Amino acid sequence: MRLEKIHLLNFKNYEELNLDFSPQINCILGENGSGKTNLLDAIYYLSFTKSAFSSVEQQNVRHGEPLLMVKGIFEKQERKYTIQCNWQRGQKKQVQNSQVPYDKMSEHIGRFPVVMISPDDTDLIRGASELRRRFFDSLMSQIDADYLEDLIRYNHVLRQRNALLKQFADRNTYDSDLLDSYSDQLLDLGHRLYEKRLAFLDKFIPYFDQHYRNLSGEKESVAIQYTSHFSKSEYRSVFFKAYGKDLILQRTTLGIHRDDYVFKIDEHPTKRFGSQGQQKSFVIALKLAQFDVLRAEKQLKPILLLDDIFDKLDDFRIGKLTEMVVQHSFGQLFVSDARPERTRSIFSLIEGEKKYFQVHQGVITETLLESKKDQPYQYQNGQQNGQRKADNVTKK
Numbered sequence: 001m002r003l004e005k006i007h008l009l010n011f012k013n014y015e016e017l018n019l020d021f022s023p024q025i026n027c028i029l030g031e032n033g034s035g036k037t038n039l040l041d042a043i044y045y046l047s048f049t050k051s052a053f054s055s056v057e058q059q060n061v062r063h064g065e066p067l068l069m070v071k072g073i074f075e076k077q078e079r080k081y082t083i084q085c086n087w088q089r090g091q092k093k094q095v096q097n098s099q100v101p102y103d104k105m106s107e108h109i110g111r112f113p114v115v116m117i118s119p120d121d122t123d124l125i126r127g128a129s130e131l132r133r134r135f136f137d138s139l140m141s142q143i144d145a146d147y148l149e150d151l152i153r154y155n156h157v158l159r160q161r162n163a164l165l166k167q168f169a170d171r172n173t174y175d176s177d178l179l180d181s182y183s184d185q186l187l188d189l190g191h192r193l194y195e196k197r198l199a200f201l202d203k204f205i206p207y208f209d210q211h212y213r214n215l216s217g218e219k220e221s222v223a224i225q226y227t228s229h230f231s232k233s234e235y236r237s238v239f240f241k242a243y244g245k246d247l248i249l250q251r252t253t254l255g256i257h258r259d260d261y262v263f264k265i266d267e268h269p270t271k272r273f274g275s276q277g278q279q280k281s282f283v284i285a286l287k288l289a290q291f292d293v294l295r296a297e298k299q300l301k302p303i304l305l306l307d308d309i310f311d312k313l314d315d316f317r318i319g320k321l322t323e324m325v326v327q328h329s330f331g332q333l334f335v336s337d338a339r340p341e342r343t344r345s346i347f348s349l350i351e352g353e354k355k356y357f358q359v360h361q362g363v364i365t366e367t368l369l370e371s372k373k374d375q376p377y378q379y380q381n382g383q384q385n386g387q388r389k390a391d392n393v394t395k396k
């Protein structure tokens with residue numbers, strides 16, 4: 001699977017942008033704040049129908065503009081798909097697949113898998129449990145539509161139950177039958193989701209282990225420990241016993257929305273004891289395992305977005321990742337870097353069709369290779385070396 005073209009209108013700092021991508025390696029180069037991450041985020045948007053950074057569209061639309069559009073043409077199993085996402089202030093977002101609108105955004109999730117590795121990812125280790133749940137939920141939702149449906153329903157019932165608890169407190173009332181009915185729904189959905197989370201880890205961990213060992217040079221052992229209120233056999237009675245606490249705090253204190261995944265290196269929590277390098281390796285191994293699981297489940301290679309990743313890694317780890325690129329472990333690859341010479345030297349030795357894009361203040365120019373060592377790049381019109389403006393009508 002690959003993304004052939006992208007067309008943006010008023011997406012973050014891009015006013016209008018049209019680009020054709022290489023089916024293999026795409027390097028997005030440019031100074032800090034130029035728009036590299038924004039372009040990768042637009043690709044992520046096409047897969048998830050939302051930004052990786054903010055689901056508030058007011059933050060994604062170009063300042064002062066009333067609407068945004070993110071459109072891409074994918075090639076998958078020799079068929080082309082045009083995915084178009086439109087959002088307009090005051091209106092519901094619309095997503096179309098080859099001009100047919102989806103009734104529910106969730107129908108699109110998982111069809112064009114994308115994995116993004118970005119500098120903020122160590123938040124996954126250092127941050128709140130919500131980020132870890134979101135990571136696994138997002139991955140599982142892409143491979144299991146029923147899981148996503150159940151999760152959406154669980155969150156809906158949870159919101160209703162919490163609103164009810166608040167209403168009881170505000171009005172000084174109590175209706176145990178009504179509360180029980182929400183509790184039963186939460187427990188049934190929650191138990192199904194718990195079992196799936198548990199089973200999924202069995203699939204995920206071997207991939208993760210292997211990547212961590214490879215990246216760290218087999219130095220440490222790692223573990224992911226799933227913790228949930230549902231792991232107790234008497235979880236139902238424990239849940240009902242927590243009613244008093246729920247009423248006082250006006251929220252549901254037990255359930256799978258409080259699950260966590262504890263990451264460990266040599267039996268110690270990575271969050272507290274992992275060095276920066278260990279945390280980085282941990283997170284990259286998590287993302288590469290995500291890539292592997294998606295590839296195995298979907299029988300295709302997800303698009304891989306590496307945002308500023310070289311800046312965060314030592315030479316050994318860069319070498320390991322480069323090895324994977326050389327061995328064609330990945331499919332289509334997008335790499336962003338604020339230091340062009342580094343990316344050029346890493347990729348100059350790698351065979352394959354490469355494109356280099358120079359970003360400057362929301363304007364993208366496609367550049368040809370400069371280094372003599374690089375594989376010569378042939379354009380269809382026969383142009384070689386030098387510079388060419390991309391099919392890009394972006395204006396500042």
Ligand SMILES: Nc1ncnc2c1ncn2[C@@H]1O[C@H](COP(=O)(O)OP(=O)(O)OP(=O)(O)O)[C@@H](O)[C@H]1O
Nearest residue numbers: 012013032033034035036037038059060061062063
């Ligand atoms: N909604 C928006 N409208 C206009 N500009 C925006 C919007 N959101 C973000 N930007 C601008 O986009 C720029 C940041 O782009 P981006 O994060 O893609 O930079 P980058 O090239 O990845 O930089 P770095 O190398 O520092 O990671 C900032 O200048 C920011 O002001």
Ligand SMILES: [Mg+2]
Nearest residue numbers: 036037307308
């Ligand atoms: Mg960036």
